[in-house]
Amino acid sequence: MTLTNPASQAKSAHALPSYLNADQLGPWGIYLQQVERVTPYLGSLSRWVETLKRPKRALIVDVPIELDNGTMAHFEGYRVQHNMSRGPGKGGVRFHQDVTLSEVMALSAWMSVKNAAVNLPFGGAKGGIRVDPKTLSRGELERLTRRYTSEIGIVIGPNKDIPAPDVNTNAQIMAWMMDTYAMNEGSSALGVVTGKPLALGGSLGRNEATGRGVFTVGHEAALHMGLDISQAKVAVQGFGNVGGIAAKLFAQAGATVVAVQDHGGTVYQPSGLDVPALLKHVAEHGSVKGFEPAEVLPDAAFWGVDCDILIPAALEQQITAANAHQIKARMVIEGANGPTTPEADDILHERGILVVPDVIANAGGVTVSYFEWVQDFSSFFWSEDDINARLVRILREAFAGIWQVADAHQVSLRTATFIVACTRILQARELRGLYP
Numbered sequence: 001m002t003l004t005n006p007a008s009q010a011k012s013a014h015a016l017p018s019y020l021n022a023d024q025l026g027p028w029g030i031y032l033q034q035v036e037r038v039t040p041y042l043g044s045l046s047r048w049v050e051t052l053k054r055p056k057r058a059l060i061v062d063v064p065i066e067l068d069n070g071t072m073a074h075f076e077g078y079r080v081q082h083n084m085s086r087g088p089g090k091g092g093v094r095f096h097q098d099v100t101l102s103e104v105m106a107l108s109a110w111m112s113v114k115n116a117a118v119n120l121p122f123g124g125a126k127g128g129i130r131v132d133p134k135t136l137s138r139g140e141l142e143r144l145t146r147r148y149t150s151e152i153g154i155v156i157g158p159n160k161d162i163p164a165p166d167v168n169t170n171a172q173i174m175a176w177m178m179d180t181y182a183m184n185e186g187s188s189a190l191g192v193v194t195g196k197p198l199a200l201g202g203s204l205g206r207n208e209a210t211g212r213g214v215f216t217v218g219h220e221a222a223l224h225m226g227l228d229i230s231q232a233k234v235a236v237q238g239f240g241n242v243g244g245i246a247a248k249l250f251a252q253a254g255a256t257v258v259a260v261q262d263h264g265g266t267v268y269q270p271s272g273l274d275v276p277a278l279l280k281h282v283a284e285h286g287s288v289k290g291f292e293p294a295e296v297l298p299d300a301a302f303w304g305v306d307c308d309i310l311i312p313a314a315l316e317q318q319i320t321a322a323n324a325h326q327i328k329a330r331m332v333i334e335g336a337n338g339p340t341t342p343e344a345d346d347i348l349h350e351r352g353i354l355v356v357p358d359v360i361a362n363a364g365g366v367t368v369s370y371f372e373w374v375q376d377f378s379s380f381f382w383s384e385d386d387i388n389a390r391l392v393r394i395l396r397e398a399f400a401g402i403w404q405v406a407d408a409h410q411v412s413l414r415t416a417t418f419i420v421a422c423t424r425i426l427q428a429r430e431l432r433g434l435y436p
Ligand code: GLU
Pocket: 090, 091, 092, 093, 162, 163, 164, 165, 166, 167, 194, 337, 362, 363, 365, 366, 367, 369
């Protein structure tokens, strides 16, 4: 028998497994760097900070389905519950060909931070399937969704972990998820997912909520910066549920949306794009490509467009050390999760460009998800005006608190949001104590 030196044993208990390593590039490494930056501000709670550096639970599932041509295909699915100290797990499910476990881990961690930042009684979770849903028929998509839901059924539930839409998932997919879970449980379970269709316990305002939140938080930030939205020029990357709706609301407030980029290309019109017409074009053609009379820009030129407000609302790691110097905007409002790398964050900070981080800027979606969950439990549904008013109140209050913390510590809004959120998470962690 070999005796282990207690000192080395203690050390190895703290050494992170390689997949959790901060040195690895990618979203999880970025998240860990963000946690490092906040740790000096956590006071005595920093003794619990390791909790934030590991997901509580990560499930990988095989999702086999029969394709329409009679053959079988296997897809890899994930559900990661990063932290549940403050309540059940909460966060979306994304269907994308590039999804990885490490990405879903980071997205789940950002949900913990986001939910705590706006003080929702939720932990953080996220799910995904490594698939390009555009290659599937509707029947294949339904079978994929149902089998995935059944596989993760052991960890989700209205009081355990509540999925919602994210990239390439929508209300119909939530309906299939809810139905599959309810059929397996043998009871109705409206609150197992949010972002459902209205006819199935969905909430008014949920579809628009993330974009509305981006607009609301952007508006608050602009007030602090002395920027008049009605005079502002806006550029948006991503024109789906987040970017499209945010662009619509900015345009309604009088802003000039000068550039939009999506997977089809970049359209530019210095006098202002007709946003309702562009939304219609995208609904009909699948992307901004071919929208007239806008100019077409090479994709890399998007970052250097003359604008006041830049809204990345697509995927992670879009603003990097390679393009952060080109940005002309006064503020970046992160509609996407994780669009800015830490190096780019520093460059923008040094250049005096305000970054309103994802974990507050796009918290509108999960806030209305929370309203949906509450409405499902009470079987009493609120009016859209009521929902929007509550959403705006929650986001404004959260943003004001974060601004104060940023001011007091002279840190970026991202670090301030992490200070507020991580303090809440670790307070809950400490009060609950370690079991056993
Ligand atoms: N997927 C959205 C997000 O990243 C919403 C999550 C939810 O509503 O649970 O915040």
